[in-house]
Amino acid sequence: MIFNKDTAKKTAEVLLQVNAIKLSPKEPFTWASGWSSPIYCDNRIVLSFPLIRNYICETMAKQIEKQYGKPDVIAGVATGAIGIGMLVANYMGLPFIYVRPDAKGHGRKNQIEGFIESGQNVVVVEDLISTGKSSLNAVKALKEANINVKGMIAIFTYGFEVATENFNKEAINLQTLSNYESLLEQALDTDYISEKELQTLSEWNSDPAKWNAN
Ligand SMILES: O=P(O)(O)OC[C@H]1O[C@H](OP(=O)(O)OP(=O)(O)O)[C@H](O)[C@@H]1O
Numbered sequence: 001m002i003f004n005k006d007t008a009k010k011t012a013e014v015l016l017q018v019n020a021i022k023l024s025p026k027e028p029f030t031w032a033s034g035w036s037s038p039i040y041c042d043n044r045i046v047l048s049f050p051l052i053r054n055y056i057c058e059t060m061a062k063q064i065e066k067q068y069g070k071p072d073v074i075a076g077v078a079t080g081a082i083g084i085g086m087l088v089a090n091y092m093g094l095p096f097i098y099v100r101p102d103a104k105g106h107g108r109k110n111q112i113e114g115f116i117e118s119g120q121n122v123v124v125v126e127d128l129i130s131t132g133k134s135s136l137n138a139v140k141a142l143k144e145a146n147i148n149v150k151g152m153i154a155i156f157t158y159g160f161e162v163a164t165e166n167f168n169k170e171a172i173n174l175q176t177l178s179n180y181e182s183l184l185e186q187a188l189d190t191d192y193i194s195e196k197e198l199q200t201l202s203e204w205n206s207d208p209a210k211w212n213a214n
Pocket residue numbers: 032033077078079080081126127128129130131132133134135
């Protein structure tokens with residue numbers, strides 16, 4: 001799913017540089033999927049660092065154009081990818097919309113926010129893929145509104161089989177700047193994690209749905 005090993009390494013390097021990677025094996029994080037995890041990759045932090053967000057934005061924009069051509073609109077998955085998606089759209093000179101997990105219960109009751117017309121082409125921007133459920137939920141909403149989803153791009157994926165299966169099932173192409181393997185390699189090389197932490201992270205990664213902290 002990563003498109004280039006050098007980009008995967010460089011992206012892992014910048015994520016580590018801004019401390020986006022949090023480890024807490026004793027008090028695990030709860031993920032959107034309900035899984036417990038000793039690691040949390042908080043890509044939202046990238047937005048607070050102009051040079052780093054520019055790197056992510058330019059790399060995503062260039063890859064979108066290469067892989068999918070220029071779409072009519074960029075769509076961000078709320079809330080994590082609203083910021084980076086908007087930067088990408090701006091860089092490419094394109095309109096931007098974002099997709100909520102559900103329709104709002106009040107106001108205009110929109111799930112898709114912004115202006116888009118039936119039949120337009122979009123590329124969906126996501127900050128992170130674990131199971132892919134949130135991203136594919138956004139794709140479903142777009143398809144139901146007769147929007148043509150050309151594909152998706154995300155900063156990071158854990159590379160879980162379940163995500164690959166979910167994307168294949170929906171026939172959605174996913175490109176990511178980096179992945180778990182590149183992150184662990186870079187984290188070990190730079191002493192961000194110890195050999196012991198690497199062992200915990202590898203054990204967790206072999207069966208994340210069932211992992212529990214001891
Ligand atoms: O691939 P998945 O298993 O769906 O998990 C990944 C999703 O989890 C995070 O969102 P979260 O639900 O934490 O909300 P946020 O974007 O509003 O922070 C992240 O931004 C992804 O959208």
